[in-house]
Amino acid sequence: MLDKILYNTVLCQTFSPCGKYLIAGNIYGQIAVFDLGRILDPVVELLTADYNKPKHIHTFQSEKQICSLASTDKFLIVGSVNEITGWDWKSVVSSKLSKPAWSIKISSKCQIDQTDVNSLWLSEDEEKLYAGCGDNNLYVYNLEDGRLVSTYDGHEDFIHSVHGKNGQLVTAGEDGMVLLWDQRTSKYHNKLEPYKNDKLNRSDVGKWVGSACLGDDWIVCGGGPRLALYHLRSLDAVTVFDLNDHGIHVTFFHDDCIFAAGAAKFLYQLNYSGEVKVELPVSATTVYSAVLRTVPNKVLSIAGSSPEMDLCTTFNYRDQVLHFR
Template sequence: MIETSDKKLIYNTVLSQTFSPDGNYLLAGNIYGDVSVFDLSKILGPNKIEDNELQGPNYRFAAHPQQEIACMLSIENFFVTGTHGEISGWDWKMINSNKAPKSKASWNIQIPANKDSYDKPDINYMVYSKVDHLLYAGCGDNNIYIVNLEDGRILRNLQGHTDYIHCLAVMDNQLASCSEDGSVRLWDLRKRENTNVLTPHLIDKVARPRLGKWIGTVDFTEDWLLCGGGPSLSLWHMRTMEAATIFDLADQGIHVAEIYEERVIAGGAAAHVYHMTYQGEVLAKVPTSSLTVYSIVHQETPHKVLCAAGSSNFIDISTNFNYREMMLKFA
């Protein structure tokens, strides 16, 4: 018989990652509700461990036992997790002081249950707007909830999607969302209304019917919108909503992609994390430990690092973004 803990590691999947506000810690959450905390100063410093020895976390704690931590983010005073029907905040002072394994969440916000099923929706993705200081949560009940973290109130929800939401992106007063329903929606956050809808699966050159219509990831700038999922990863003009670039990747579905400094970074059901130009030229193919990548996070300071994680017990670390320098063990 395989021990339960060993079994968990064999089937481990890391769904979410974030950095502490000072950039010195990487936090990762998995499908069992555990959070692993890594000290990047130690991992990337001059005394880092030799390549043949995989480094584990400083410590790990059961934040939400037996519930997957689908998303997490970092705000000034709190580490925020999204699970089944609940958004929780953890005081950074506790997280950074190694007391986290014994600490409880500082606050919890409940997402209302569906009136028909009485089942609370999963919180699949969260973004925090520094413009209006509100949190936006994309959920399994097709709604985007607007949450004021100051008092824990849900101000309202944005309705329009007809299936569960995979990803959100925010910029200034605009929000982009994408869903299992095959659509990308743009929202004006001042008016709190839907301003545009894009349906990539209806465009022949982008559609991949055998992989489905779902859109797993979205990102945007003033000029460009990036999305992918079942349909190919593609870059669209924001003004015309025409596809400018369709990326030719050997993937079986895109789960994470973003626009970063004139390049596109993407991963999913593929053997690599891809770095590409807007025109589709591949700048780097970084091998992954996971058959499917669900989370990519990066920062420039105090440590330049990109971390990719997914359907394995390992997190891939790149410090120059063009090759994998090392792997960490989630547990």
């Protein structure tokens, strides 16, 4: 158990729908439930030494790594290996986890034994669940009945991330491709290959793209190639970010700012022209997950290859360190 504590890696995080709990999943098939109310607004007289540790840690019977998490009003959605499960929130935040409310088995067309569910994204109406998987496919499920609606087949290697906005969908993969999809036809209509751009290529890091995210008029993506901002209509690389990283795994937009992290000492906050606004120190050697919420509290949580997770309420510095142990 000591080795597990020392070498814990947190792959994913999400918030409860009420915003009172932070959920994190690790490589050992565990989810940690952090009580943000107790952490962010503690009662000093009742404060104990373990206030920044999980309220509960639930270990799944399979002990397969927790690859991705998502949240609806009713369920915590867990992407693992060969399976996606939905858990009632009352059960998640209680001391003992009951059986899942529902389960979806990944029926891969590829002849592989282990299909990791690397990324989950929910449609804005929470009716469809998009799962980017290790068999190179993006699966779309109807959450009402668990039915497989469609399969997006276009990547040549496993998918790292999936994200949608304003009816558009983007995926990024180990094959070095960023694909833009038409949700009506399940076909991609545009493709980016950042590693083929001399300004972005870093052959020593690889061609893989760890994360791609959509803004209103932009795509930001990075991985082995340098982090870059593309205009959505022209697909031109408008800004190339000069960061001291060895691979990007996290990207997202917030308040006219780009957040990015990966194999680096910092989570970076950047403006669209390439200026680094904030270098926020992180505990993890490599960041695999960063989640942000503004209500009921403004909070950013950063996690990766460490049992320590960084909690920030101003986004300019690290307020607290949480311990997944």
